[in-house]
Amino acid sequence: MKARFQFRIYPNDQQRKDLAKLFGCTRVVWNDALALCKQSENLPSNGDLQKICITQAKKTPERAWLGEVSNIPLQQSIADLGVAFKNYFESRTGKRKGQKVNSPKFKRKTNQQSARFRKGGFSIKAAKVYLAKIGCIKTKWSRPLPSEPSSVTVIKDTANRYFLSFVVEIQPEIKPAINESIGIDLGLKTFAALSTGENVASPDYFRLDRKIRRAQRKFSRRSMRSKRRERMRLKIAKLKAKERDSRKDFLHKLSSRVVSENQVIALEDLNVLGMLKNRCLSRAISKCGWREFRLMCEAKSNKFGREFVVINRWEPTSQTCSDCGYRWGKLDLSVREILCINCGTHQDRDTNAAQNIAKVGVGHIHDSKRTSRECKTSIEAVPVEVSTRLQYVQLSLFDW
Ligand SMILES: [Zn+2]
Numbered sequence: 218m219k220a221r222f223q224f225r226i227y228p229n230d231q232q233r234k235d236l237a238k239l240f241g242c243t244r245v246v247w248n249d250a251l252a253l254c255k256q257s258e259n260l261p262s263n264g265d266l267q268k269i270c271i272t273q274a275k276k277t278p279e280r281a282w283l284g285e286v287s288n289i290p291l292q293q294s295i296a297d298l299g300v301a302f303k304n305y306f307e308s309r310t311g312k313r314k315g316q317k318v319n320s321p322k323f324k325r326k327t328n329q330q331s332a333r334f335r336k337g338g339f340s341i342k343a344a345k346v347y348l349a350k351i352g353c354i355k356t357k358w359s360r361p362l363p364s365e366p367s368s369v370t371v372i373k374d375t376a377n378r379y380f381l382s383f384v385v386e387i388q389p390e391i392k393p394a395i396n397e398s399i400g401i402d403l404g405l406k407t408f409a410a411l412s413t414g415e416n417v418a419s420p421d422y423f424r425l426d427r428k429i430r431r432a433q434r435k436f437s438r439r440s441m442r443s444k445r446r447e448r449m450r451l452k453i454a455k456l457k458a459k460e461r462d463s464r465k466d467f468l469h470k471l472s473s474r475v476v477s478e479n480q481v482i483a484l485e486d487l488n489v490l491g492m493l494k495n496r497c498l499s500r501a502i503s504k505c506g507w508r509e510f511r512l513m514c515e516a517k518s519n520k521f522g523r524e525f526v527v528i529n530r531w532e533p534t535s536q537t538c539s540d541c542g543y544r545w546g547k548l549d550l551s552v553r554e555i556l557c558i559n560c561g562t563h564q565d566r567d568t569n570a571a572q573n574i575a576k577v578g579v580g581h582i583h584d585s586k587r588t589s590r591e592c593k594t595s596i597e598a599v600p601v602e603v604s605t606r607l608q609y610v611q612l613s614l615f616d617w
Pocket residue numbers: 538539540541542543557558559560561562
């Protein structure tokens with residue numbers, strides 16, 4: 218099993234300059250090769266691209282500086298382009314599952330920069346990491362590497378931070394779980410409702426988000442290519458990095474806890490792309506990180522030998538009583554609590570959905586008990602309004 222381990226590095230001034238040169242060279246090689254691919258009718262092979270965009274280019278006066286950096290990252294850049302094209306074609310023909318992959322794009326100087334070294338281009342020396350033609354860089358080892366890495370990527374993010382990302386082989390760790398199964402209902406107000414009855418709130422991004430939006434407005438008023446514009450860009454990048462880091466930290470902690478405690482982890486398949494089309498909610502939804510959370514749970518389940526189940530999005534998890542299986546039908550979003558008319562239990566909307574997700578996840582559905590409704594409107598299911606929690610007003614608010 219492959220995994221990535223990322224560490225922050227602190228290059229000195231000379232190394233920063235050398236890294237900038239390296240990033241520039243890998244970017245130029247990528248852009249040259251991509252331009253060549255777009256011109257030619259048939260996609261040139263990696264070997265041809267390497268010959269034209271690296272070996273021959275070095276001999277021309279305009280690209281002579283390509284010889285000043287290590288050759289390995291330049292070759293990796295061409296190889297990456299090949300993979301990008303392969304993913305694009307396979308996604309277009311339906312061979313590749315999941316989200317649609319767009320065709321490779323030209324790289325820009327202002328985006329995140331990266332360069333990859335494979336074996337022979339780097340070595341680990343106690344507290345430092347040696348990179349070819351760059352030198353030994355001070356590295357913050359936040360945790361030990363489990364095995365010999367096969368490659369390392371140097372990254373400079375938009376907030377001007379430097380990182381090393383190692384690819385290492387890891388062994389799955391099988392540890393016994395405490396609970397049999399857990400269902401998770403993801404939402405906006407509470408990030409996750411667990412079938413255990415616990416509600417996990419997500420960190421509040423509101424204040425940070427307001428700062429970002431203000432800064433972005435200022436940024437748009439700065440004149441192009443000015444120093445003040447660049448300073449504003451850096452400020453926004455730093456704020457966004459802060460937000461991203463706090464979200465990542467929260468999601469990692471939650472997914473680790475959920476996966477280590479339970480044997481079966483069930484999540485609902487959300488149509489996030491469809492929901493993002495809702496303009497009122499898209500900003501809030503994209504900040505949540507539902508997809509990131511799902512990917513983390515999946516990867517960690519593989520690592521710890523857990524079963525990860527994604528249940529169908531059409532499963533009526535919020536329309537059914539998790540205690541008796543009685544189906545009360547669609548509820549308005551404002552209804553947070555329900556009193557089941559069949560068994561008399563008082564259900565919280567999200568917890569009930571999470572319990573249903575857990576049940577579907579392990580394959581226990583109340584199919585036999587599920588009763589179909591006969592009349593169009595009824596007062597069988599009683600929604601308990603939040604404002605009138607104490608008086609159980611018998612209402613039928615919705616058309617079934
Ligand atoms: Zn019930």
